[in-house]
Amino acid sequence: KREDAEFLFVIEDxxxxxxxxxxxxIAQHGTQKAPHFYFAITKVEKYSKTLxxxxxxxxxRLQTDEHGPTEIGGLVVxxxxxxxxQKLGKQLSFIRFLYIGTHRDNFQDRILAELQPPLSHEGKSLFWEALGRKFVNLDYKEADMLSKKNKEFILxxxxxxxxxxxLLPAEARGVIGRINEETQPVKHMLEKIGFKYLNQIDPFDGGPHYGALTNEVAPIQNTQKTKIASGSLTTEGKAGLIAVEKPNLPFRAVLGTFLTQNNEAVLDPTTMKTLNLEIGDPVMLLPY
Structure with a gap:
């Protein structure tokens, strides 16, 4: 079931x-059993004729979504x-888009990325201390861990x-929609490929939510399925991710070089050997 499907990718030395x-x-983040919670940021205008x-x-404004988007996350190097x-972070990020693009029916029409906000050296959230802690008698880490198993307490x-x-303290207002320094490259990458800030934040730590229509994300548009042709890379090929998925074998991918022509692809010898490929085998490609 899409509501229960999660995919973990690992990169190996x-x-x-x-x-x-x-x-x-996460194929669908937000279901009837486990809704997706977030704060929507909206504006209201107040005016006094007298003054x-x-x-x-x-x-x-607290919002719930029981038919939530596909979520990408868990990026750790x-x-x-x-x-x-080799830019391992980019490989780990883009392999998700290659997989979504070549297994499109398994995923939602919207895609979400929740970005990490600034936290204190002790791992505390100023936003949580100013707001969530007033309603939930747990510290930030305890509440975050519990919400992964049971979201009833949020509602x-x-x-x-x-x-x-x-009305919130200045230090709490200052982290709303912000991200930490380590996450800045991720934000720039997402914006470059079509994601936008949704004016939504995490209800626990105030971290921003970025999203896009799945079919409009550039790497997903650029993924392709093809077959391996005979030949050698006599001219300079494209660098990108090359993936294979054979019966009874796990999905595997490497960063390699390829050249596409006539709906077929010529791959570099190292990729052919690493993925144990032969002429005529189907492959999935995502140029950088």
Missing amino acids: IENNHICGTSTI HSGFIHEIL EPAYRNVP ALFPHEDIYIS
């Missing part, structure tokens, strides 16, 4: 037989493998009335 990063796809003045206020020429305890952002 083959020479050292070591997993050094992960990323995930001839008014204000435009931003408010938080071990510190020792960051900032390497039962969180306020359903509009919350005026101006």
